[in-house]
Amino acid sequence: MTDMSAAPRAPAPRIPTGPRGLPLIGVVRDARKDILGWFLRTAAEHGPVAQYRFGLGRSYLVSHPDGIKHVLQDNVKNYTKDHFSYAMVRRVVGDGLLTSQGETWMKQRRLAQPAFHRARITAMADQMVRATVELSEQWAEAQRTGESRLGAVDMMSLTLRIVGEALLGADVRADTEAVGHSFTVISEQTVERFRSLRFIPPVLPTAYDRAFRDANRSLRQVVTRVIAERRAHTEDRGDLLSMFMLAQDEETGERMDDTHLQDEVLTMLLAGHETTANALSWSWALLAQNSEAERTLHAELDAVLGGRPPTAEDFPRLVYTRRVLDETLRLYPPAYALSRKVVEDDVICGYQVRGGSSVDMSAYLTHRLPEFWPDPERFDPDRFTPEKVAARPRYAYFPFLGGPRQCIGNNFALMEGTLILATLAQHHRPRLVEGYTPRPEPVITLRPSGHLPVRITPR
Numbered sequence: 001m002t003d004m005s006a007a008p009r010a011p012a013p014r015i016p017t018g019p020r021g022l023p024l025i026g027v028v029r030d031a032r033k034d035i036l037g038w039f040l041r042t043a044a045e046h047g048p049v050a051q052y053r054f055g056l057g058r059s060y061l062v063s064h065p066d067g068i069k070h071v072l073q074d075n076v077k078n079y080t081k082d083h084f085s086y087a088m089v090r091r092v093v094g095d096g097l098l099t100s101q102g103e104t105w106m107k108q109r110r111l112a113q114p115a116f117h118r119a120r121i122t123a124m125a126d127q128m129v130r131a132t133v134e135l136s137e138q139w140a141e142a143q144r145t146g147e148s149r150l151g152a153v154d155m156m157s158l159t160l161r162i163v164g165e166a167l168l169g170a171d172v173r174a175d176t177e178a179v180g181h182s183f184t185v186i187s188e189q190t191v192e193r194f195r196s197l198r199f200i201p202p203v204l205p206t207a208y209d210r211a212f213r214d215a216n217r218s219l220r221q222v223v224t225r226v227i228a229e230r231r232a233h234t235e236d237r238g239d240l241l242s243m244f245m246l247a248q249d250e251e252t253g254e255r256m257d258d259t260h261l262q263d264e265v266l267t268m269l270l271a272g273h274e275t276t277a278n279a280l281s282w283s284w285a286l287l288a289q290n291s292e293a294e295r296t297l298h299a300e301l302d303a304v305l306g307g308r309p310p311t312a313e314d315f316p317r318l319v320y321t322r323r324v325l326d327e328t329l330r331l332y333p334p335a336y337a338l339s340r341k342v343v344e345d346d347v348i349c350g351y352q353v354r355g356g357s358s359v360d361m362s363a364y365l366t367h368r369l370p371e372f373w374p375d376p377e378r379f380d381p382d383r384f385t386p387e388k389v390a391a392r393p394r395y396a397y398f399p400f401l402g403g404p405r406q407c408i409g410n411n412f413a414l415m416e417g418t419l420i421l422a423t424l425a426q427h428h429r430p431r432l433v434e435g436y437t438p439r440p441e442p443v444i445t446l447r448p449s450g451h452l453p454v455r456i457t458p459r
């Protein structure tokens with residue numbers, strides 16, 4: 001007799017389909033030609049979970065918000081950072097907050113979290129605006145002389161300065177060029193290795209590998225100096241650097257060793273400026289190409305600020321400015337692709353996923369799914385009205401990820417980005433120089449090509 005009380009059996013998970021690729025290398029050749037286009041095509045042809053081989057390893061591209069939620073939140077323990085992409089990042093930042101896992105990560109996250117509380121960040125607003133006003137003066141000069149500027153370089157210097165001062169109490173203005181150059185070398189080489197499946201440096205280093213080592217050394221020098229300067233003054237400044245330096249293990253009483261401290265500081269310095277700078281660069285590019293949104297932004301700035309620099313109290317009232325940033329992060333999410341290693345067999349959105357394989361997620365892709373984002377390529381900050389946000393699934397939008405490994409600097413970045421846009425857009429209208437069209441350059445983050453050459457015009 002049939003047991004009528006038994007729950008109906010769940011349908012057997014489906015096997016995801018996907019692009020076939022070539023023997024030995026799988027989809028590497030197609031993906032490296034145009035990774036962003038490849039993400040979009042693969043999801044359009046194979047649905048919410050696609051399967052393929054990247055080299056000899058099996059990977060899945062998860063694009064549906066429910067699948068993203070499953071990986072980042074609901075079954076997060078099954079998806080780790082034991083993935084070769086992080087092995088490469090570890091060669092640069094070692095075992096800092098971004099790359100560590102398990103107990104080490106949890107301890108460090110708990111330690112760093114208070115530095116990112118809303119009240120703490122609010123107290124940093126004045127410093128953020130002060131640094132931006134200095135850049136505004138340089139832009140005013142360029143306005144007078146007609147000289148063009150590299151918008152992306154300006155944004156990098158500004159956000160590096162801000163993160164150095166605000167979180168580490170350090171003046172890193174003189175290091176901008178060294179950090180920028182080193183990070184570019186490292187990003188390009190890391191991505192090149194990843195896409196060509198050369199994960200391990202050769203035994204005999206090439207000129208390219210020597211450049212990588214030099215870049216790494218130069219970043220470490222900056223960080224070592226920042227730490228040494230603080231050690232010369234023993235007082236607790238109450239900032240993130242003091243928290244890291246003074247923290248003692250509850251059981252052993254030990255402090256963080258020098259290498260670990262350097263790893264944490266370098267992680268903050270890099271993760272805390274590159275991403276925000278790219279987002280801001282894209283905002284300028286998009287505003288220059290969308291005059292209606294630019295007009296709405298200017299109207300808000302006139303109404304809220306009336307010509308004076310913004311303060312922390314203005315932040316909640318700069319509603320449209322913030323939406324410009326949100327919509328920029330939708331179209332050009334700096335962290336455009338991330339991967340995780342699958343621990344055990346699992347089912348995502350009804351599809352079977354094998355333990356030992358990789359899961360790839362792309363915010364660039366999910367942020368363009370027409371189901372959640374009608375006319376996805378159109379720049380429309382009003383997609384971020386509270387009603388529209390509430391009507392979408394949480395993980396249709398994840399520029400900062402989500403779940404336990406969500407970006408620790410998200411509120412910092414959103415306030416910083418909004419205040420920078422407001423301070424500069426009040427007085428200047430950067431125009432793209434004639435003949436230049438920004439293209440997305442997917443290195444570790446998503447940069448605009450050619451450093452965004454702009455001519456600064458007055459409002």
Ligand code: HEM
Nearest residue numbers: 097098271272275276279335399400401405407408409413
């Ligand atoms: C628009 C700006 C930013 C974007 C789009 C962004 C995005 C992200 C994303 C996607 C992750 C997850 C990475 C992963 O799991 O592999 C992350 C992690 C992280 N971000 Fe950000 N970030 C931004 C700004 C910042 C800022 C300003 C800081 C520091 C001041 C920061 C520090 C970190 C750190 C330390 C982690 C690792 C957190 C952990 O795993 O516990 N980020 N960020």
